[in-house]
Amino acid sequence: MNDGAKILCVAGLGAGLMYLFDPDRGRRRRALLRDKAVHAWHEVGQALDKTARDVANRTRGLIAETESLLHEERVSDEVLVARIRSKLGRVVSHPHAIRVHAQDGRVTLEGPILAHEVERLLDQVSAVRGVKEVENRLEIHEKQDIPALQGGRARSGQRFALLQENWSPTARLVAGLVGGAAAFYGLRRNGAYGPAMGVVGLGLLARAVTNKDFARLLGVGGGRRGVDIQKTINVAAPLEKVFQFWEHPENFPHFMKHVREVRKIGDGRYRWTVDGPAGVPVEWETMVTRYEPNKLIAWKSLPGSTIRQAGMVHFSGNADGTTSVDIKLSYNPPAGLIGHAIAEILGVDPKSEMDDDLIRMKTFIETGKPPHDAAQPAERVLEASGGHAA
Known part of the structure; x- marks a missing residue:
């Protein structure tokens, strides 16, 4: 390790110790870090158990595939049709429009299909175990000009495991081991090649651990869906009163700690x-x-916004006169999930802050007493008539 790296490590260690042993907030931060470590330990245990089962199942499947190649297998027509139908949904956008018939390993395909899906379907069916011959009687259409071909969604076909959006536990294990080894090897080497390999290894390791694509990890091209948050809270107040409060975002700084201002700038548009x-x-x-x-109430950020987000709040009245508030929020923070993970460790991410904000909101509406630690503490109690605080 060169002198520059040593200085950065020492500086980072010093900053971390100052953060954790701050006289005012250090105790809470250490408790938060301990809770996250315990939660992470439980998550690791569950992930290891799931990975072990997946590896065992894939090993048994590989053995079965190998045995089938070494020994000729007699497959009934019903089983062969079922095998083929299980593959259709991966390669054609309208699998129910395809009729499959089998007799002694000879398969006949009938029904309407889009032209660009024909070759992929024939290749997929030919590769099914037990298929000896494929007869093509498909009705080829260049576009969706009949009812059977309307709707549906495009299929990408069978893809290599590491090219899929969601990786299997086995793929994550292999990628994580390769990424970790590459990062360890690269960071120990000098020159331009070493750090570059280390960065690639760390990226692969992060992809394996989080099972999120690189766009969401880095916050580049991931749209508004980097981090998903869902919270539900019950407020001891009538539905109309709770809704009146939420339909005026200008109220949010009165119970949110880090929201300085929400200003209406047009019809249904707000600047945060x-x-x-x-x-x-x-x-x-x-x-x-x-x-x-x-x-x-649903909203989304405008194009070009620094923070890309979208959210929806559902309100439902309960039999006892209380109101359930269900909040769903998706946002893509700067630096993506990596930036969110760092903020989460430090306890300053929106997911952690929302818990405290909702408790303040609940107390504010139920008692009319504004929280003293909000970004803009209100001077008077909440007015039931319009939902505004002065």
């Missing part, structure tokens, strides 16, 4: 100002996309 890293303000704009009185 929140505390970013190190307290630096971050701004973005949103627009309301769905509004159903006393039922739901």
Whole structure:
């Protein structure tokens, strides 16, 4: 390790110790870190168990495939048709439009199909174990011009495990081992090749651990879906009162700690100002996309916003006069899931902060007493008539 790397390591260690042993907040931060470590340990145990089962199942499948290649297998027509139908959904957009017949290993395919899917379907069926011959009686259409070919969704076909969006436990294990080894080897080497290999290895390791594609990991081209959050809270107040409060985002700084201001700038459009890293303000704009009185409010960030997000809040009244508030939020933070993971370790990510914010909201609506630690503490109690605090 060169002198520059040593200095960075020492500086990082010093900053971490200062953060954890801060006189005011160090105790809470250490407790939060301990809880996350315990949770991570449980997650690792469950992941290892799932991976062990997946490896065992794949090993048994590989053995069965090998045995079938060494010994001729007699397959009934019903079993062969079932095997083929199980493959159709991977290669054609309208699998129910395809009729499959089998007799002594000879397969006949009938029904309408889109032209660009024919070759892929024939290749897939020919590769099915037990198929000796394929007769093509398909009705080829260049476009979706009949009812049987309308709707559906495009299929990508059989893809290599590491090219799929969701990796299997076995693929994640192999990729994680390769990525970890590459990172360890690369970071120990000098020159340009070593660090580059280390970065690639760390990226592969992060992809394997999180099972999220690289776009969501890095926050590049991932749209608004980097991190998904869902919370539900019950408020001891009538449905109308709770909805009135939420339909005015200007109220949010009165119970949210890091939301400095929400200002209406047009019809259904708002400009948000929140505390970013190190307290630096971050701004973005949103627009309301769905509004159903006393039922739901949905919004999304406008194109070009610093923070890309979308969310929806459902409101439902309960028999005892209380209100259930269900919040679903997706956002893509700077640096993607990697940035979110760092913020989560430090306890400053929106997922952690939302728990505290919702408790403040609940207390504010139920008691009318504004929280003193909100970004903009209200001076008077909540007014039931319009949902605004002065």
